[in-house]
Amino acid sequence: MPVSRRLPRTAAFWSVAVLLVLMLAASGVPSPLYRVYQEEFGFGSGVLTTIFGIYAFALLLSLLVVGGLSDHVGRRPVLIAAFLLEAVAMALFLAADGVGWLLAARVVQGLATGALTSTLGASLLDLQHPDRPHGAFINSASPGLGLSIGAAGAGLLVQSIASPAEWAFGVLAVVFVFAALGALLLPESSPRLPGAAASLRPRVHVPPAHRRAFVVAVPLLVACWSLGGLYASLGPSLVADVFGIDNHLVGGLLILALNGTGVLGSLALRTAAPERAMVLGALVVAAGVTGTLGALLATSAPLLFASAVVTGFGFGAAFLGAVATITLGVDSGHRAGLLAAVFVVGYLAFSLPAIAAGISANGVGLTRTTEVYGVTVVVLALLAVVAMLRARRTAGSIAAVPAPVDETADRLAPAQLPG
Template identity: 50%
Template sequence: MCAAAAPSPLYSVYQAEWRFSAITLTVIFAVYAIALLAALVTVGALSDHVGRRPALLAALAITVAMVAFIAADGSGWLLAARILQGTATGLATGATSACLVDLRPQLAPLINTATPGIGLGAGAIGSGLLVEYAPAPTTLVYVLLLAACAAGAVGVALMPETSPRRPGALASLRPEFGVPGNAHGRFLAVVPILITTWSMTGFYMSLGPSLAIELLGINNHLVGGFVVCCLMGTSAIGSLVFRRRNPRAAIIAGSPLLLVGLLGTLAALAATSAPLFFASTMITGFGFGGAFLGAFGSVSRLAEPNRRAALFATVYTVNYSAFSLPTVAAGVAVTQVGLGVTANAYAIAVAVVAAVGFLAAVRLLPKH
């Protein structure tokens, strides 16, 4: 997850150096999500059949993506690197989550919920720090990530295997989608929350650094990383705070915070106030943590073990479609009406969907 967020503070650097449009920038961002989703629904369960260690080592081997970032001299290289990176992340996500359940079943839900936000936040702020203050801004961060992945590979090679091999590896590659009949109502009720949280995350991670630099007049790439860190770091905190609440209560508590944060962001952009912008981003992230935790928990607990893969694949499809497609649309809008108008319109649209999600949770989800 650190590696996934590392390019975010660099997007404005790449864009200025190679002079590609906002559409190209958001497409470079979106192909990562598409590749990650494709990997999740195909090889996400592969570690159940070949073992955890081989799957994790294969994911780490795909860190050749870092080499592609280092060698990049245009947008084509960035596209290829992000596709490789998304594929590796998708494979690693399934294997790592399963490995945590094997080793620490009591802590696995908490770790799986909190670590993505922590990793994305740390990756963005670390990358921003290196880009702004260290030499070789478009190279050093990837060299360090390569070294970290090499160390991780050694650790994986030495760890005990927690899942013996079993047949069915090829069959597990066939994507399976579906929502169990007893989960249909809850799934439809939480779709607006899934769309809200992931479309907002996609916008912040792709255009958030540019927004801070261009609209707020802060010409510092560390600030670009801090934008992502504010959102994702507080989302991890929100997940921890709301983890003991039932799903409906988590959504009802988190959704209003999303709305408050988004309205604060609109006010910050109108007033070009950096403190208000970052404070609003933190509120939004905190609400994201609670709302998404509740949305995911409300449907995941209803699926029988033999139907969970299909349900999770469906949820992931909604998540990563919302993560990527609206962001590309925003990139198109930026070229037509500018970043400021696009950011305001995007925030209003997400706020409306968040309000719908709140009402759906109140009316359709059970209290217990």
């Protein structure tokens, strides 16, 4: 009798969960290293945020083009190819001796991360136990958790050892090669379906019944994701240049403060009605960013970190509630296109405002840029609250269909924080 070389279902599920967090942690590693590269290669904030932003563009492109490919060719082939592509990205970081190499590394990493995010996420839903459907929560919590681990870990390396980039990317390159080999042990959880070539055509579509919810949620999506982009790109520079803390670990911890508490926000309000989670989350984001503005005026690092914690909590709740509201009642044939529309808004907000902030920081300074950025985020969050309350007053609900009374965390499954 032949012995199976595939992992059993439960072991495969948790292996995929670990791989997902690991891959997303790798996406956070460059953030504390941007300042190191800045000093080594001599570029300004505008170039820094361009290096950051091009990753988000590549990731979005990958999500839209190959996001559904594993439904047709199987999960394992996509995982193996994408993990090897991650290893190539790490090798490019290792070889980097200028801005061009960094841009190439981030493009390749973005392409690999987009393919892995969709395929690993689908694998979790495939492999989860019917009586213990943890895949939804892991999918929604892992981006914030992974990014936080990567940023904090890289900050610790920068602060502790002489060649942090070589250690970080060298180890990750080896790990991703082993991850590709490990994917061979995973059971194939998706049948191969025809239409692989057609699946590469991006689908972005908001069905008419869901357009009101989508339009109302756009200001909140932009507020949350643009704030995440600012922290991930210029957060360590803010800590060093504005608050005078020349410690790379502290810069990484600021990213952890925002993204780590985003996981807590999504967990705390996972059973709340989606529209309520949106309103509460938006108000908490506005309050947290107002605290950040106060921290800038007082040059208070403790207030900066406390405000990031508050903002992150609201971020997690607001984004999960927004996605749940937008997608409530959508049929399976339109789900992928609707989620693609959400992520197009999200990743454009994650990258474009951050790039603009980097250019602005070169002209008017990082403090003034962050103040204007923060005020804009507060205004967007409050506009979203007003729009939601007005829509509910006139129509009773902004969702396409009323939310049932008995809601579960699985309703929030499609939502993910930026990674």
